[in-house]
Every structure is written in structure tokens, then in C-alpha cells.
Amino acid sequence: MQSIILVGKPNVGKSSLFNRMARQRIAITSEISGTTRDTNKTEVQINSKKALLIDSGGLDESNELFKNVQKNTLKTAKESDIILYMVDGKLTPDDEDRHFFYSLKKLNKPIALIINKIDNKKDEERSWEFINFGIKEIFNLSVTHNIGLDELYDWLEKHLENKNFLIEDQEENLEDFLEHYDTSKEPEFKEIDTNHIKVGIVGRVNVGKSSLLNALVKQERSVVSTIAGTTIDPVNESIFHKDKTIEFVDTAGIRKRGKIQGLERFALNRTEKILQNSQIALLVLDASEGFNELDERIAGLISKHYLGVIIVLNKWDKSELEFDKTVKELRLDRFKFLAHAPIVSVSALSGKRVHVLLDKILEVFEHFIQKIPTSKLNALIENATKAHPLPHDYGKLVKIYYAVQYDLAPPKIALIMNRPKALHFSYKRYLQNKIRQEFDFEGVPLIIASRKKGTKENNEE
Incomplete structure (x- = not known):
């Protein structure tokens, strides 16, 4: 273009x-x-x-x-x-x-x-x-x-050439999917450009997002300075890596609300808009000064939009943290809701280990668009419910008739049941863990929706 x-x-x-x-x-x-x-x-x-x-x-x-x-x-x-x-x-x-x-x-x-x-x-x-x-x-x-x-x-x-552009179809929702779903065939999914990956770079002010973008694209694409809040507008740049186009967006740094001044108040809104249009987020943390509550709030934005995610420990060369202990702290304490996220330590300024991120982005994207064969999914659900039967609903039997993946990017699975509202969130977590054990979904959320057969009743998580 x-x-x-x-x-x-x-x-x-x-x-x-x-x-x-x-x-x-x-x-x-x-x-x-x-x-x-x-x-x-x-x-x-x-x-x-x-x-x-x-x-x-x-x-x-x-x-x-x-x-x-x-x-x-x-x-x-x-x-x-x-x-x-x-x-x-x-x-x-x-x-x-x-x-x-x-x-x-x-x-x-x-x-x-x-x-x-x-x-x-x-x-x-x-x-x-x-x-x-x-x-x-x-x-x-x-x-x-x-x-x-x-x-x-x-x-x-x-002075512009003539070119044709495709318009993407609207995402088909769960009810539309199930209404047209033929149990005798594998489900059909919306078309996704598997050669173009959209990656948002998010984090607090001065954690090194712009330096990371420059290191990833191997050029001074984003202005870098020690002045906090230098990046206000989003900065887009695309590169080719292993036959894939990776489009990066360096978002404005997020400060605590009391410190958001003037232009940066607008930039905070821009950040969320960018996440709405991203598929994968790089959550950049400053390993040299530790983590705080604001990091958790930013991570919550990623979880809110159901994005693939990689946690990036930047400035690791200046850090005194131990990697294993840091991973444990992030997964078990600060970011429990992102426990599925891979964690990569880098030094954006020196470029050390930045190349690891590019391959990891491709891996997470493959998980983001992964399709589970219906037969394998149902066999897994059947074995899981035999190992730990579904709790009764006030003395009445709760059944899962069948399971089907109804969407991808991120993966979404429907459980067709007799009593969908009786499916407790803890049992959903159990099924999610079983699915993750069988299929590699590192770095991506896994959504499970329970629905009553033949009705609009639905319970999604």
C-alpha cells in the first residue's frame, strides 16, 4: 500500500x-x-x-x-x-x-x-x-x-495506484454457530489472516516499550528518551519473520491515575483502543525496579480483551531478581489470571534475547488460532468427567451432552448441557486445565461457554 x-x-x-x-x-x-x-x-x-x-x-x-x-x-x-x-x-x-x-x-x-x-x-x-x-x-x-x-x-x-482490498466478515457468535452447526462435520471457523499478526506493546511509563520496539524492528522507529511519557501517540511498524508479517504497536505509557497529566490522559484511552485491535500483547515490566499494583491493572486490560500474551521482563541485565522466583511470584501471586503466559527476560537497549520474542510470538499466535478436532475434544471431556463427575444440582443429575470448539482467536469451546447454569466456575477451571494439559495453549486464554440444548440459555467464562 x-x-x-x-x-x-x-x-x-x-x-x-x-x-x-x-x-x-x-x-x-x-x-x-x-x-x-x-x-x-x-x-x-x-x-x-x-x-x-x-x-x-x-x-x-x-x-x-x-x-x-x-x-x-x-x-x-x-x-x-x-x-x-x-x-x-x-x-x-x-x-x-x-x-x-x-x-x-x-x-x-x-x-x-x-x-x-x-x-x-x-x-x-x-x-x-x-x-x-x-x-x-x-x-x-x-x-x-x-x-x-x-x-x-x-x-x-x-498519484495512488489501483488496488483491491478485502473486507473482513463479522465474527459469528455462539448462538449463530450452534444454530447452523452440523454434528456430523467438523465446525467451520471465520477466516483469519494467518500471515499477519497484530502485537500491542503495553506497560508503565519508562519500562522500555519504545526501546523494545526499536530492538524488535532493528531500527530507531520510536523516539526514545529519559523523559517519562515521551511516547504519546501509538507507533506502528511491521516486520517479516519466518514468512509472517508481525505488526507492532508501541502504546503510550500508563501512569497511576493521580499522575496522568494533560496529554497522557488521552493516551490512556488510546492504549485500550489498541488492545481492542491487537491479537497478542507484550506486557513489558521493568525488572530493574520490581513490580507494583499498576502493573497488575495493566495486565487486567489484557485479560479483559482475551488477548494472547507474553510477559517481557525488560532491563534484566540491571536486575538483581532470580528468574525462577520471579516467575513464581508473577504466576502464583500478581498475575494469577495470566498464569498461562510465557515469561521472557530481555535487555531491549543491548538487544540481548530480544530475538527470542519473535519466535515466541509465532508460537503464541499458532495457539491463538488452534483448532481442536471435535472427536478428541469430546474424548477428553468424557475422560475428565469420569475422573471427576459433575456435581449434582440440588439432587438432579448434570450432564454434558457434547463439546465443540465454536471459535478461535482466542479458542472458544461450547459445552452443550442439560443444566448449563449448574456448571460451577471451579469445574470450568478443572476442564480448562485438562484441555491445556492435552493441547498446547501457552500464552492464550481459553474460553468455555455452557449452553442448554435447543435454547438460548448460555453461561460463558
């Missing part, structure tokens, strides 16, 4: 245009200069064509952090297909803008000058001063008032 990057100095309206073209509020916008620090990506519709739109950090050299942002922006611009250079139409042209624009023009890519904040006749008259940039492709916009986008879209469409 071809990419379009929005480039310019801070506070010219790049993120506002990004949101307008994406038709949703993805990038964080504010009057604070330098709000966007990393590149932010999303797929957009440009008339009849689609493209990858990139919102970049502002071009600014006022401090060390912004210099890193500028370096990252220019690097991404070189890799993009189309460049939209934005300026503030309320201001007169300056030499710094001309310098950046001319350097980007030398890349010999389609480039246009976007003059934003043209809200009235006076602004429009002032915009003629930008003619000295020496380019015909100039577009006057008022992103706030949604003026001028049609002409820009027509120009962009001319």
Missing part, C-alpha cells in the same frame, strides 16, 4: 488533518507545540483508492528530544511515497520552512504544499506569499472548517 506522510513544523495542524482524513480522532491534538512526537499511521480512503496515512512529529531543533523527533520524521519521509508539507497560513513564509521543503523536494517524489488555517479572505490573500516556494501543487485548507480537502483528494488520487 502506498504511503502519504504529513510533514511540517510543530502546531501547523498535521494531526488535525490526519484525524480529518482518517474520519476519526486517532492522533492527539492540542495547542501545545510538539504534541506529536512519533509517526502515527492509519489506512484512509482517498476517493476511490486507499492509502496509508502517516502523521509525523514536528520539525524542530529546540531541544534534544525534538531533534530526535525531527530525525525520525525526515527518515520516514524518505521512505514514504507522497509528501504533504504543511505550513501555518496565519504566518508569513520563513527560511526554515523553505529549507525543509527544498530538501524534501530533492527526493523526487510527489510533493505538495499545504497551507492550513486559511479561514477568511485575509488569510487567502496572505497565502499568495507562499508562491515563492516555487511549486504549482499548492492547496489552501482550513482543516478546522473542513474546507479545501476535495481538491487535495483529487490530486492525491492521481
